Amino acid sequence: MAIDKSTWSLGPPMNHPGVSDGDHLTDLDTAESLIYSSAFDFAPPKRVGVELEWLVHDDGDPMAPVHPDRTTAALNDLDVDGILSIEPGGQLELSSAPADLGDCLRRSMADMTAIRRILASAGLTLAGVGIDPARPPRRYLRIPRYNAMEEAFNRTNESGRLMLCSTASVQVSLDAGQRRALRGAGRGPGTEHDFRARWEGAHAIGPVLVAAFANSPVHRSRCTGWRSTRQAAWLSIDRSRSAPPTGSADPRSAWARYALDARVICVRRRDGLPWTAPDGLTFKDWVVGRQPRVPTVGDLRYHLSTLFPPIRPRGYLELRMIDAQHGDDWVVPVAVVKALLDDEKALDTAMEATEPLRRGGASRPDPWAGAARTGLADPSLAAAAYRCFEAAHAALIKADLQEPFLGIVERFIERYVSRGRSPADDVK
Numbered sequence: 001m002a003i004d005k006s007t008w009s010l011g012p013p014m015n016h017p018g019v020s021d022g023d024h025l026t027d028l029d030t031a032e033s034l035i036y037s038s039a040f041d042f043a044p045p046k047r048v049g050v051e052l053e054w055l056v057h058d059d060g061d062p063m064a065p066v067h068p069d070r071t072t073a074a075l076n077d078l079d080v081d082g083i084l085s086i087e088p089g090g091q092l093e094l095s096s097a098p099a100d101l102g103d104c105l106r107r108s109m110a111d112m113t114a115i116r117r118i119l120a121s122a123g124l125t126l127a128g129v130g131i132d133p134a135r136p137p138r139r140y141l142r143i144p145r146y147n148a149m150e151e152a153f154n155r156t157n158e159s160g161r162l163m164l165c166s167t168a169s170v171q172v173s174l175d176a177g178q179r180r181a182l183r184g185a186g187r188g189p190g191t192e193h194d195f196r197a198r199w200e201g202a203h204a205i206g207p208v209l210v211a212a213f214a215n216s217p218v219h220r221s222r223c224t225g226w227r228s229t230r231q232a233a234w235l236s237i238d239r240s241r242s243a244p245p246t247g248s249a250d251p252r253s254a255w256a257r258y259a260l261d262a263r264v265i266c267v268r269r270r271d272g273l274p275w276t277a278p279d280g281l282t283f284k285d286w287v288v289g290r291q292p293r294v295p296t297v298g299d300l301r302y303h304l305s306t307l308f309p310p311i312r313p314r315g316y317l318e319l320r321m322i323d324a325q326h327g328d329d330w331v332v333p334v335a336v337v338k339a340l341l342d343d344e345k346a347l348d349t350a351m352e353a354t355e356p357l358r359r360g361g362a363s364r365p366d367p368w369a370g371a372a373r374t375g376l377a378d379p380s381l382a383a384a385a386y387r388c389f390e391a392a393h394a395a396l397i398k399a400d401l402q403e404p405f406l407g408i409v410e411r412f413i414e415r416y417v418s419r420g421r422s423p424a425d426d427v428k
Contacts, residue, residue, distance in 0.1 A: 021298030028260065031287050031300060035256040041315035045175040045193050047098035048338045049316075050108055052330055053168035054092045054126035056119075066090055066124065068140050074122035080111040088141045089165025092126065098173065098316075101338050105331055105405050112328075128330065130167060130216030130230030130323030137165035148266045148275035149306070152238070155279060159236035163308075166219070167230045168324035172337045174198075174317050193342070199251040201347050202311045203244060204354040205340055205388060206321050207371035210310075212385045212416065213333055214375040215323040215423040227375030227424040230323050234308060235369055238263055240282070241307045244368070255313050260284040265306045267292055268299065310368060317341075321368070326423065331405050332412045336392040343395035353387035356380055375422030382420035389417045 025031050056071050058064045068086045075084060075092075083095045094115065096108045116126060139146060139161070146164065153160020177195035214227035226232045234242050245251070245258035264277040264286055278292065283303050286295045304314075310321040322333045340350050357367050357380060376382040393413060396406060416422060 019297055021296060021301065023297045025287050025295045025297060025300060026290065028284060028287055031283070032256045032260060034297065034300060035259050035304070036252045038315065039252045039255045039313040040176040040195050042177070042179040042195060043175055045177050045198070045342050046100060047175050048101050048104050048334060049098040049173040050096050050104060050330070050334050051169075051171040051173075052094045052108065052112070053087060053170075053324055054094075054128060055132050055166075055168050055324075056090055056092055057125045057127055059120075059123045059125055063134055065135065065138055070122070071119070071124065074119055074124060075115065078114060078118050080114060081107040082111050084115075086141065087164075088139045088146050089132075089137060090140050091168050098175075101335065101399070102402060102405070105334065109328065109331070128168070128215070128324045128326045130169065130214070130228055131162065131219050131233065132166040133216075133218040134221045135166070136220060137161045139165045144268070144275040145266055148277065151276055152263075152265045152279075156238065157236060159233040160238075162219075162233040163237055167216075167233060169230065169320065170213070170322045170324055170330045170333050172319045172322065172334050173314075174319075174338065174341060176313065176316050193344075196249070196251060197347070198317065198341050199311070199313075201341055201351060202317055202319060202337075204358065205337075205350050206244075206310050206319070207357060207367040208350075208354060208381060208385045208388050209319070209333065209337070210321050210368060210371035211375045211378065211381045212389070212422060213322045213325060214372065215325060217424040217427050223427070226373050227377070227422050228323055228372040231321060231368065231372035234320075235366075235372065237308070238265075241265070242309060244309050244311065251313065258309070259300075259304055259307060260287075262303070262307055264303060266302065268302060323423075328404075328408055329412055329423070331408045335396055335401060335405060335409050336389060339392035339395035339399070340388060343391075343398070346391040346395040349391035350388045353384045353391075357384055375424055376417065376420045377422075377425070379420070382417075385417050386420075389413050 056066045058066055068090045071092055072086065082097065085093045087093055094108065094111055096104050119126065139150065150161060150164060177193045177198040179195065210228055210231050216228050216230040217223055217226065219229050240262040245254040248254040260283050262283060264281045264283055266275045267277045268275055308320065312318045312320060319337060340346050370378065371381055374381065376385055393409060396409060
């Protein structure tokens, strides 16, 4: 199969009749309405999808850089169910099709078994860690988008370069949920899978997921002081595009304001001109000022694809805060997230368990950064994680999750969560 070397897509279309990508955007109300209406595709939650990112190493020399051409040459004739792509630093990504949980896990595991076998025959190994523990960042994909992104990120610090070239994650995507409550339903946080409750629930469990799956304590052969150095790197890039949206009970409104206030990182140009954006330009500024040119609907859609909050609405919910995991442990975050957000009882328990983490509002230190730094060594995070994972486990049993997947979840809980440990704690 052909391997895509331009991972980033425009994202879902704008859900407005009669609107096309080439249309000019000249007023903020139109831009806000487009973002608002395209954030969520409403449907009862059934499906889950996963994107598995992996660092690629040479078996004979783990410190050696591995050019993406070597990876693609090994895999080009491999037929897998998902989609393979290459990230800027040569990371390999497998993206599954959305499916029910069991089908998603079975297909993705079969794909990963085949990929590992083929790569092994080429002397390559996949490493499931959140950040490269030894090699410095090196960018291989030289396309206008990545050139502009790196230039923008370098204005602040090295974190953007690390994010592009040295990190790997497990990204879990789920149906957004339903637009409004069903008659006669109860009043619990997870009732009727309302999209607002799922959005709130995803943000409530997010720091727990960061902590429980923290798996990147070493970079450039040194312990960094963070259990998830990957999450620390993401949080250290431009906060207008990496912090979670806040400030509204309606997530569509919160997302629209967030997107308009976020800095523009790429201005697409023709004829080989650089895509560099003026420093500090927000999309709101671009619409109002219409410089460096008049923006289009396609520019807005592209802008949305450059925003990286922990949970990103793309019609569906995309959870982006989870470090890559060793071996087949990527199964655990997929199953746990699906169980917690789909099962009403599990979500009620998770909301109750994480309430102490949210208490205190703005006066409390950033829970995302705290989770990345401590993992489950923080007793409050450990207690919340234990209750969340136990609730997810019960929901998975009720949903009849089959082996080997249920066993993988149970072994992870026993080895890590029940002992207040994260995978990062295996590093001595």
